[in-house]
Amino acid sequence: MALLTGLGQAATVAQLVGVDIGGLISMIVQAARMARQNRSECEQLARRVLMIAQLLPHVQEPEAVQPLAELGDTLREAHELVVSCQGRNAAYQLVMAGRQAERFRDVHSRIDSYLILFPVISHIGMTRRLGRIYNVLVPEDSSRVDPSPLPQPQESTEVAQEVLPHGTQQFTWAEIVAATNNFDTVIARGSSGMVYKGRLDDGREVAIKHIKNDEYWREDFSTELHILSRLQHKHIIRLLGSCVIVSKDKCPLTTRQKIKKGLLTRWRKEPEEPEEPERLIIVYEYMENGTLHDLLGSDQGSSMLSPVTVSWKLRMDVLLGVSRAIEYLHCHAHPPIIHRDINSSNIVFDASWVPRVADFGSSVASDVTREEEGVECEAVGTLGYVDPEYHDTFLPKPAADVYSLGVVMFEVLTGKRAVFIEEKGTVTHLPNFAITLIEAGNLGEMLDRRPSPEPTPWELQALKHVARTARHCVKLSSKDRPTISDIVGKLEMAYELTCRDESGSVDELPDSPRGSNVSSAGCQSDLEPEALEDGP
Template identity: 30%
Template sequence: MKYSQFISPVCIFLFTLSPVILSQQPYIKRATTLCDSKNNSTSVLGYTCNGLNHTCQAYLTFRAKTPFNSVSSISTLLAVNSSHLSQINSVPENAIFETNQMVLVPVTCSCSGQYYQANTSYIVQHSDTHLLIANNTFQGLSTCQAIRAQNKIHTKNLYSGTRITVPLRCACATKNQSDDGVNYLLSYLVTWGQYVQRISSIFGVDTGRTLAANSLSEQDSNIYPFTTLLVPLRNPPSSFQVTAPQPPPPRTSGPPQSGGSSRKLIPVFVGALGGGFLALIIGGIVLCVYLGKKGQKPKPVLTTESSESVEKQIVKEENEDSLEFLESISSISQYLKDLFIAQRSMDFAAIKKKNGDVLKEINLLTKINHFNLIRLSGVCFNEGNWYLVYEYASNGSLSHWIQEKSDQKILNWDQRLQIAVDVATGLTYLHCYTSPPHIHKDLNSSNVLLDRDFRAKISNVGLARTAEGQEGLFTLTRHIVGTKGYMAPEYLANGLVSPKLDVYAFGILVLEILTGKEVSLLNEEVDMQVSEVLASDFHEEDGQVYVGKLMDPSLHGNYPEELALLLFKLIGNCLKKDPSDRPNIDDIFQSLSRILTTTRSDCVG
């Protein structure tokens, strides 16, 4: 017993030291946005120089994106040999990568003081901040803390034209890892909807080894976008590993990340379309027969303005009446009975009553399926009218929350930002991942509906039109339709329609979300203040004064001023007069996602 009492503390002591002996690097978690922090407990300043060698061959990943989407541009940005980059990715030196294609980057990783890094230089652009350079330009291969520490900049702001050094996150294998057969460490850029097991499988690595390399465990294995995950490798990574088809991210995490053609998605959507169309037929039969038997129209509960239709709600009748009616219809199979019974728990559905030819609209709605687009769940034709059955958004339209604020109807900062991200996600799906691409044409706050969790869903998608012609741009000589205040100048003046039409409307929509004013109330004074914000040279002290004047007073200052300023900058880009100067919706989605991640990281911190 005495021996046990003596040995036990020693065993505990050795167990406590085991992570140090294994030289695991701590995963950065959500610390990337705490730009004033100098605490390296989560490796924000870099991976600790604790490997077997002070200099080694290491690898990074980078996702191609304009303007860094070629061998030469990525090589220049990351200060690597273009020949080596082309060889490891099995492409010629003049190759252009597809958007979001994963690119392998070989680097020489060296100790610089206490931390490993591979250095590159960067010239500060207008509106850059430490955080934007780290998370936007370099996608998380560096951190705002490391950039500040490396350059010892004494001013809060960065100024255009300044050349800075950017330390890229890399590491060398430790003695223990080397003894275990690990020869290289790869700094993998984590994106939305990913997890350690899937990343490990891409490179044929045991999940436990990847967890250990990052001081993670099965109980603590959460990883986040815009961070790096160290993957221990026996052999150099290959282009086949990063170009092999990857499963799509969860539906709620955003649009597909693959930069390939929409045709690659066809096998996935064929099954979804078949099942979805069958559900429409079944749902339509049940609804039509039910309405015919009852001899009554759906009871109107909620109405929104529309030039062609009226939105209504239908409340399920008493269970006894429904089942009695169902039993009396001998032509309906037992399968339909079971389906109807299974859906008894659904209390509400959104009904759109329409006249005329709706087959084109139905055809489109049966081909699209995304969390941020209102779903068509049934179709009925009764007494000369079409009834389109949609999913029900219990919190109504965004315009309702903007126009009728009360103590119980105030959206907080996080909700507003999530709504903006959701709308951008839905538009990205329409613009980039439907075949052919589609333009909504009438995006406004009345066409953005909120579910019970205040997640946004775009409605009236069935009226969208395809992006035809050269680069999705063509001329309409007549039939200019839309909502006043949201229509882009080139559309009003010349009838030009392109995806940038939705981008302009999105800018107005986000302006409404931030100011709490509907578009009709954004008067000349507000317009002038917005112009001042957009014209500012991103000096936070001045910009934040303007932001304070513009933001919805009901927020009571409960928002991060620097991030709000970034949003107004984004709005300014969306509202450029020349449509070619406006960003693509995919770029907008990426920027908003980073801002949302920053907001939630700050809340956790």
């Protein structure tokens, strides 16, 4: 999880270049949402400038800002161009169509020239901070156990059948040290701390996260315990327990003490007591097969590719499981939860390749945002997955998770990172790459070749459904995106298509297993059909 304060950090750049970069980017995004003509081009342009906003926190040194001196002029022209698409009569648009297309190409090219610069200028005096972006662009190799054999995916089950009971326990520091053999096996490193493999006295393998002890990460720790302890679902990682040690006597705090100290809620804080926690530990079930991010990033030529990497059927099953977890959060949790950091690194796999959504440190209860209408939340998330509207308004909505899930869908379809560097050196946002090919009718050109060089007819129909759904999920305006329940229905259809016998007729497409109406408020179906042609 990476903190995104691009528009705020833009103030630093603004002081150095004499331009309100953050204000211009915000104006472009708002204007793009109101565009009535050239909406696709306006959305693409808005995504490009948001990439700049999300990369700005990595550029703070005066020497690094110098190449951005003319960025303000480019952004002003982009804003003027998008505003011109908000409302003109048909005759004017017809006359100016060619000119506008040329202006869009020119502005896109100039924005791309700045995106090419970021991987270079970010090196200036920023070795430590660079790790946050390059963990996304150039993922590090991580040690993990050999993949488990490919299982037969289970039949789809309803939400109620996927809810699993579980309890949590308080661990002592001695138990944590013994379980990890004095923290000798690191399985993950993150901005919040280290994750170690461990084994409890009863033989259960566990993942033990040792969280950094500072104010920001203490808040994440509190939120994760408070929220995850109340969630019980097949596709959500299971919290086994925690350990909090205070510096005074190194005794673990009880749950009541944690609440009193403000360690179990982000929203209601009591005055702090003198003692501060010295060690913050969360214990999860162990996820043997790593993250979706790592599995999709496996070497294209490796002979040891995972089942997720080589099977379209299993990839559809993964997306279906993740969407059901989000549906549970949005429609069945009490109160409803907005995850705020859905990304492929937060989708993990157990020994049977069942996907689980993890990392709830950034989550918020959506009833809080409704009850306190207009209250802004700090924009958090991971580079490439953050909802543009949320990044602009700082008001979290369930649709923000839908946007992030759409980016994950594109990752599953293409095998590419959410943010990647093209051959020409441009930092590229995956939705821009994918949407361009989809709208050109070149679906086949964007598909990952590792599952199958040539998808079967049924697989191709399934991939069309996912591509179309992902395209709707990443719409610039949240009101244009589908609800999560509708997404689950579309992914159920896609999964069923991959299970069909190849000899069947591709024209006999099934209706979604779900009805168009879902009882939970705010979770009704609203995804309109959209044509998607085969690629050449």
